[in-house]
Amino acid sequence: MIRLPGVEWRREARVGVTGVWVVGVMPDEKVWDLLRGAVQDSSPVPVPVPWDVSGGLDWWRGKARESMFSESATSPGSWSADEDAFRLSAFLDACRDDSEHVEALRDAVMDQFPSDGEEGLFVAVARKASPFSALAYALGPDAVLRLPGWFGDFLLDAEQVRAQLPAAEEALALTGAQRRDAVERIHAWMTGLGDDPDHHADELLDGPLRVLRHAARTGQAAAAHVRWY
Numbered sequence: 001m002i003r004l005p006g007v008e009w010r011r012e013a014r015v016g017v018t019g020v021w022v023v024g025v026m027p028d029e030k031v032w033d034l035l036r037g038a039v040q041d042s043s044p045v046p047v048p049v050p051w052d053v054s055g056g057l058d059w060w061r062g063k064a065r066e067s068m069f070s071e072s073a074t075s076p077g078s079w080s081a082d083e084d085a086f087r088l089s090a091f092l093d094a095c096r097d098d099s100e101h102v103e104a105l106r107d108a109v110m111d112q113f114p115s116d117g118e119e120g121l122f123v124a125v126a127r128k129a130s131p132f133s134a135l136a137y138a139l140g141p142d143a144v145l146r147l148p149g150w151f152g153d154f155l156l157d158a159e160q161v162r163a164q165l166p167a168a169e170e171a172l173a174l175t176g177a178q179r180r181d182a183v184e185r186i187h188a189w190m191t192g193l194g195d196d197p198d199h200h201a202d203e204l205l206d207g208p209l210r211v212l213r214h215a216a217r218t219g220q221a222a223a224a225h226v227r228w229y
Contacts, residue, residue: 019130019194021152023208023224024113025120025215028158034112035155038105056091057141063088064140069188079192085137089193092133095151096226106225109155113223119214122207129194132226135204137189138182143171148212152226161215161222172209179205 068085072078114120124131132152136144146167148154156164174182186201208224215222 017128018229019126019128019133020227020229021124021131021135021224022110022113022227023122023211023222024110025211025218025220025222026109026112028219028221030112031155031157031221034105034108037108038101053095056094057145060088060091060141064142067185067188068137069192072191075191077191078197079188081192085189085193088137089130089133092130092136092151096153105155106153106227109223110225119210120220122203122211124199124204124207126190126194126196126199129190129196130226130228131190131199131204134186134189134194134199134201138185138204139171146171148222149224152224155221155223156215157221158215158219161212161220165212165216168209168212172205174205 063084066084068082068088069079070082072080126134136151144151148156148160148164148168182205183201186199186204190196190199190201212222214220
């Protein structure tokens with residue numbers, strides 16, 4: 001078992017589950033209606049934060065340039081997770097608010113996403129691994145903090161999309177050696193912690209940015225959610 005402040009993580013904890021990251025556009029006028037409804041339905045008692053985000057980020061920054069995986073000796077082309085990979089996975093999961101009211105808001109937002117459409121919707125799915133966590137490992141902590149919202153979750157109106165798009169482009173629009181390294185690290189996460197050797201690593205970089213650019217171009221809002229099923 002790996003322990004972080006307020007977090008316990010067992011290696012078998014994610015067996016049999018599917019990680020999902022959804023990024024989509026939605027009508028701009030719906031954003032504040034949904035937020036007002038969420039505030040009205042939420043508990044007036046603040047939810048305590050049981051973990052140390054600053055300490056977790058400091059630890060991650062100290063490890064960000066290191067590999068947290070080793071090449072698998074039994075499965076060519078795959079990777080085996082080191083203890084640090086499990087610790088980072090635990091930290092990223094702990095940063096996600098899975099309270100009842102937030103989950104209800106996620107459901108309401110997802111109802112506004114387009115049912116299909118290449119530009120306006122991006123969905124990444126992985127067995128036993130979080131696609132967003134794979135991206136976070138690939139980018140590193142400082143780049144992740146330049147992304148909108150909070151560790152893969154955001155809800156932006158059209159003005160906020162335009163304001164935050166440059167920072168998202170800086171974090172995601174990688175080229176050359178930086179991109180090759182990010183793709184390899186995504187692959188390591190998806191095979192070392194997950195069971196998804198056929199994932200599309202490039203799409204984890206390109207898909208969210210495509211949606212945000214589409215939202216900015218068309219004057220729409222945008223949202224993203226990290227979920228487990």
